Amino acid sequence: MTSRSQVPKAAVPHRLAYLLEALALRLPGAWDHQVVDLTARGPRDDVGERLWDLGIAQWAVEVFVHPSAGRLLGPDRQELLVLTAPRSSGRSIIVAPLIPAVFGTAYEHDDLTPFGITAPAEPTRAAALIKRRLLPRYADALAAVTSREIAAYTPTLQELAGDLSAGALALPARDPAEPALCSPLAVERAAAASSRSSVGCGPPSETAHLGAQVHSPPDEGHAHGSQRPGRSR
Numbered sequence: 001m002t003s004r005s006q007v008p009k010a011a012v013p014h015r016l017a018y019l020l021e022a023l024a025l026r027l028p029g030a031w032d033h034q035v036v037d038l039t040a041r042g043p044r045d046d047v048g049e050r051l052w053d054l055g056i057a058q059w060a061v062e063v064f065v066h067p068s069a070g071r072l073l074g075p076d077r078q079e080l081l082v083l084t085a086p087r088s089s090g091r092s093i094i095v096a097p098l099i100p101a102v103f104g105t106a107y108e109h110d111d112l113t114p115f116g117i118t119a120p121a122e123p124t125r126a127a128a129l130i131k132r133r134l135l136p137r138y139a140d141a142l143a144a145v146t147s148r149e150i151a152a153y154t155p156t157l158q159e160l161a162g163d164l165s166a167g168a169l170a171l172p173a174r175d176p177a178e179p180a181l182c183s184p185l186a187v188e189r190a191a192a193a194s195s196r197s198s199v200g201c202g203p204p205s206e207t208a209h210l211g212a213q214v215h216s217p218p219d220e221g222h223a224h225g226s227q228r229p230g231r232s233r
Contacts, residue, residue, distance in 0.1 A: 016035055016068065016070055016082075016084075017033075017035055017070075019070070019082070019093070019121060019123060019126075020033035020034075020035070020070040020071075020072060020082060021033055022123030022127075023072060023082070023123055023126060023127050023130070024072055025123075026123060026124065026127035026128075027072070027074065027127055027130060027131065027135075028131065028135070029074055029075040030074070030075060031072050031073060031074045031075075032072070032073040032074075033070060033071065033072050033073065034070070034071050034073070035068055035069075035070055035071075036068060036069050036070065036071050037067075037068055038065075038066045038067060038068055038069050039067055039068075047061065047069070047081060047098070048061065049105045049106065049107075050079075050098040050099050050100075050101065050105060050106055051081060051096060051098060051106055052096065052097045052098060052099045052106045052109075052113055052114060052115075052138075052141070053096040053097070053106075053113060053114075053115050053116040054110060054113050054115065055115050055116065056094055056096075056116060056117075056118060057081065057083065057094050057095075057096030057115075057116035060083055060085065060086055060094055061083070063086070064086045066083055066084070069081055069082060069083050070082035070083075071098075076139075076142065077100040077102070077142070078097070078135075078138060078139075078142070079097070079098040079100065080095055080096065080097055080098065080130070080134075080138075081094075081095070081096050081097075081098055081116075082094070082095050083095075083096075084121075085118055088121075090121060091120065091121055092118055092119065092120060092121055093118070093119055093120075093121045093126060094116055094117070094118055094119075095116055095117055095118075095119055095126070095129075095130055095134060096115070096116025096117075097114050097116065097134065097138045097141070099145070100142070103145050103146075103149060109141075109145050109148070112141045112144050112145055112148075113141070114134070114137035114138045114140070114141040115137065116134070117129060117130070117133050117134050
């Protein structure tokens with residue numbers, strides 16, 4: 001079994017928090033930062049599951065033990081892992097994307113992997129490389145996985161047709177105890193048909209009563225036609 005190499009303490013920058021803060025200020029949008037203790041199992045497992053890289057960042061995490069790492073939290077669920085590059089004596093860093101937890105693990109979407117990069121451990125130059133090389137790929141990968149997840153939960157036309165034929169999307173039946181809601185035109189038509197049939201927009205007695213109101217003469221002092229049929233003052 002291959003053992004994992006320990007990153008020498010001298011290679012872990014004592015100014016990691018400063019580096020993260022400086023990077024956060026130089027990246028587009030609002031970014032936050034935090035130092036992650038990778039000696040704890042929880043954070044270490046989280047990084048292992050969500051590290052969206054199949055190159056140098058994956059190699060660095062699998063082969064070397066990192067006591068700590070940085071995490072940059074950006075807009076639109078963007079998260080970047082910042083590691084000290086092994087065998088660089090702290091002069092280089094590895095910056096790699098993390099897939100948002102809402103999408104599961106990176107293994108489930110490894111075909112969309114945006115990959116990480118190496119950069120100098122100097123804020124201005126590192127931020128420039130992140131903006132130019134990493135963030136565009138990361139944004140494209142996030143858009144692709146979002147579209148994939150939406151498509152997975154969006155029914156197709158065939159599925160909708162099957163639901164309709166099975167009655168899954170049918171409107172619920174009206175409670176017979178509730179009064180029917182009728183438009184004035186429906187009431188007028190029901191009243192006109194009440195002498196021939198008992199079928200109307202509501203119960204026969206209700207329809208006949210409403211029909212009588214529709215055909216009653218206008219009040220005195222109001223011109224005929226000043227109100228739409230069926231509307232009360």
